[in-house]
Amino acid sequence: MRKLKSLFTFIPLFLLTQISYAQNDGDKVEMADTMRSNGRIYVVVAVVVLILIGLLLYLVRLDRKITRMEKENNG
């Protein structure tokens, strides 16, 4: 019970530190905030993820092919 209580006091404190993080860094540094706010960043993510999936599928295909060759060789 006491553990639970201390947990409940600490969680808000953790959240507080998160907030202070956000304020400390300041807004002076120029980031790609516009790209995030209008959602264009998802286009970039979609393209990159698609390329990654394509390359990984190619790897899986190679893997299957080699497995088949191994079976033919040993069988």
Add this chain to the structure above:
Amino acid sequence: MHKSWWKILCVLLLLYTFIGGFLMDVPRLPALSETIRNLYFHVCMWFCMMILFTVSVVYAIRYLRTNKLTDDIYSRQFAAVGIVFGVLGYATGAIWMSYTWADPNNSSFQSFNAVAREPKLIGAAIALLIYFAYMVLRDSISDIDKRARITAVYNIFAFALLFPTIWIIPRLLPSLHPGGENGNPALDFKDIDNRMRLVFYPAVIGWTLLGVWITSLKIRLNLLKEKRFLQ
């Protein structure tokens, strides 16, 4: 496909890296700004290279103990894929540096003068060249057993030289690259932001598994090719 659970893990972690790496919050730092996200890609290349080279040298030592050609094939393929990741790390570093280190007031030719003296760059180049020489050495010896033995010994030397060239000397000299006085910036728990660690560690594991996956394919192909020598 055999033993596929870690391959699935690799796919999931890489997907997480690419999605989380672009979409999750990062600290707002001057000069770096959004390029800080390169940590999930550029730095992981070097981690992966280091792990693959370590595995390579372990197999080299195993070859010297057992004289089994299988170990030699393992050692060679791990080194080869390690080199690929090293070159990728170097190339991505070159792009990243030309946007963050280069002085915006000078022409890129003039700031190249300062950037090219960077000890980390020179050290990494030397380390990679030593491993290129490993490949050249391998292909220049036609006798299989001799080649395996000589290159296994060379591999140990090459691995030993990794430490001064990419870990020690760049930290002794003044450097633009992070991690001058206070150890490895990616592993230092005070330095790297908590939010970034959430993506960075899975990214390292994901990329390393990808390297191991590619290596395992190359090894299996070579085991098939060299079958008649392995009996």
